[in-house]
Amino acid sequence: MKKLLLIISLAAIFCSCSKQREWNREQRHQMRQDLRTYRDMVYLTDLNDVEWELFADDVAVALENDFPVYATFIEMPSVEDTVTMVVVETVVTQLEADAHNMRHLFPYRQLVAEGILPEGMSHQQIKSYYTCLAKKVDNYYNSVEQFFGTILAGNIDSTQLGTFQRQCAADFEGVVVTEIDIIETN
Structure with missing residues (x-):
């Protein structure tokens, strides 16, 4: 009987402790x-x-x-x-370089405001743009971490990613791709 009470007591303590370990x-x-x-x-x-x-x-x-x-x-x-x-x-x-996630990283409204994409694109055109961008990112960056590091670095326009954005946008009417040579001096 004492052993049974001891086992029940230990089980109750164990259960009460495990409940405290949950949020x-x-x-x-x-x-x-x-x-x-x-x-x-x-x-x-x-x-x-x-x-x-x-x-x-x-x-x-x-x-x-x-x-x-x-x-x-x-x-x-x-x-x-x-x-x-x-x-x-x-x-x-x-974050995987696919068209679904690209729209979160580079929202259409933001790309229009920056002059990368024209206003009034159809859903299919927007999807095509993000698919193009995702393919270029997949082919260029070795890892998601490297891609994310580029985004966190700040000025996307001066990176290869900015070039990819402009290249993919060139497929749409009214968008002009401008190549910019950036020279860094220390």
Whole structure:
């Protein structure tokens, strides 16, 4: 009888400890709310609400898997850096050079504003542009990390990526490709 009570006690302790290692609904909700501060990142600005929720879920699940005790995670001195790192890792993981993701990195409205693409393109023309750009990126960059590094470096117009954008845009009426020689001096 004593052994049975001991086993039941140990099982209860084990179950209660394992419950503490899971984030509760409020903690998950709070993390998703906190992730909204990252919505202005390059890849994330053009996600619609459904795509954003899926992305935020991926990040929250990754954080919960890496840091199962929410209270310990929140009290870490570098919690913001950790969240940023997981957000960037999730972006890089989701970022494959395909036409679907290119539209998030280089939104059509932005390309029109920059004079790369003309106003009023059809859905098929826009899809064709992003497919062209994705193929050029796939053929040029050795890895997603290298491609993402180019984006994070800043001035896309002065990179090979800017050249690819202009080359793909040249297929559409009203777009003129201008070659720019950039000479760096130190």
